[in-house]
Amino acid sequence: MSKVVPKVFRINTGSCNGCDVEFVAAAFVDKFHIATSDVEFVDDVKDANLLVITGPLTARSESFLKNALTKLKKPFTVVGVGTCSVSCGIFRDSYAINGPLDKFVDVDVNVAGCPPRPESIAEGIAKGIKVLEQKLSGEVTPKTIDTIFSDFSAPASFRGRMDLNPDMCTGCRTCETVCPSTAIKIEENEEGFIHNIWHNSCCYCGNCAYFCPTGAIFSTNSFDTVKLQNEKFSDVNVANIPFEECSCCGEKYMPPSRGLLGKSYVHDDVNKLNTNICSKCRKEANFKRMYA
Ligand code: SF4
Ligand code: SF4
Ligand code: SF4
Numbered sequence: 001m002s003k004v005v006p007k008v009f010r011i012n013t014g015s016c017n018g019c020d021v022e023f024v025a026a027a028f029v030d031k032f033h034i035a036t037s038d039v040e041f042v043d044d045v046k047d048a049n050l051l052v053i054t055g056p057l058t059a060r061s062e063s064f065l066k067n068a069l070t071k072l073k074k075p076f077t078v079v080g081v082g083t084c085s086v087s088c089g090i091f092r093d094s095y096a097i098n099g100p101l102d103k104f105v106d107v108d109v110n111v112a113g114c115p116p117r118p119e120s121i122a123e124g125i126a127k128g129i130k131v132l133e134q135k136l137s138g139e140v141t142p143k144t145i146d147t148i149f150s151d152f153s154a155p156a157s158f159r160g161r162m163d164l165n166p167d168m169c170t171g172c173r174t175c176e177t178v179c180p181s182t183a184i185k186i187e188e189n190e191e192g193f194i195h196n197i198w199h200n201s202c203c204y205c206g207n208c209a210y211f212c213p214t215g216a217i218f219s220t221n222s223f224d225t226v227k228l229q230n231e232k233f234s235d236v237n238v239a240n241i242p243f244e245e246c247s248c249c250g251e252k253y254m255p256p257s258r259g260l261l262g263k264s265y266v267h268d269d270v271n272k273l274n275t276n277i278c279s280k281c282r283k284e285a286n287f288k289r290m291y292a
Contacts, residue, residue: 004136006129007040007073009048013065013099014091015055018115019082023052026118026125033149034122039129049073050128052121056084056091057099069105075135077108079128081121083181086110086232087201090180102229108141110232112225114203119152123226131228143230158221159204162197166239168216168259169195175208175217184208190252192242199225199235214259246278248285253278 008027012020026032027041042048045068057065078101083089085101101107108131111124126148134141154160162183171193176184183201187194197217208217227235243252261270277285 004049004129004133005038005040006050006125006132007042007048008050008052008125009042009045009068009072010052010054011045011061011065011068013053013055013061013085013101014058014097015082015084019054019084019113019121022115022118023054023081023121026121029118032118032122034125039125045071047073049076050125050132051076051078052081052125052128053078053085053101053105054081055099056088056094056097057101057104058096059098060096062098062104065104075132077128077132077135078105079109079111079124080107081111081124082116083112083114083201083203086112087181087198089114089201089203092182092201102232107229107232110200110227110229112200112202112227112235113223114205116225117154117223119149120223120226123148123152127226127228143228145228147224147226152223154221154223156221158223159206159219160222161199161220161224162202162204162208162217162237163220164195164197164217164237164239165259166195166216166241168214168257169193169239169241170214170216170254170257170260171195171241172213174211174213178207178211180205180207190243192240192252192254195237195239195241197237199237200227200232214257214263216257216259244276246281247276248281249278251278251280 080101088099091097109124109127111120127145130145176186181201181203183198185196244255
């Protein structure tokens, strides 16, 4: 494989600067490895073969980006940094946004996060270099690249990738409603609900966890968000929330969450509560018990 000296140029296509601040940390703080490697940061796009882009691509910056793309050394790789560059994040649907980035440029590596941690940006650049080496040697661009750094860690309180405990979820859609990045989609079919969290769109605000009535959705301290472009649409947390059959009328219904029952019946053993009947049959049973 050809040895390549990566020459990095960064373009801000409408970022709030959060990603750019983290990029500076990734670039110049020794512990993130880039500063001590042979990566070169150039101030003229004509000298670059690795383009780092931050921001959701505003209408104003579109022509600027297109112009830069014509000047890069060939071959080159593109690393999109920040949820904005991947999916437009919280700016999605704004009149001022023409992105996401991959509408206009072949992105090679996506680094989600709002902003991503410097370690993730360093990882994204390292993966971008791998892709560049493959392009230079004429090999097929890889479908997967192993994680370059294995010493990623964050404090337990860090708001990282969201996760879901399906046993606690009732498909109430609160999380879907409060998510500012439309990262959560809940679909309903005959069998139940399908709960999707699209990690590349999440901005880690924690709204979903804060408002979830049952505690089903929660943030982890994982910030494994660096993906090749072909993984962009598959980095999704998919969970099935199945309906149950009412023991009384046989209709399918969504059972109450154990977590919610635990909050409502603090002095009872929720496992002993009769929960396997639908709300309609429960109302009738309660009515008969009280008035029959
Ligand atoms: S991803 Fe977040 S931090 Fe980065 S530019 Fe967008 S809003 Fe700012
Ligand atoms: S995760 Fe929580 S807020 Fe979202 S649908 Fe499930 S119960 Fe409702
Ligand atoms: S933390 Fe939750 S509410 Fe916030 S963007 Fe991510 S999925 Fe949406």
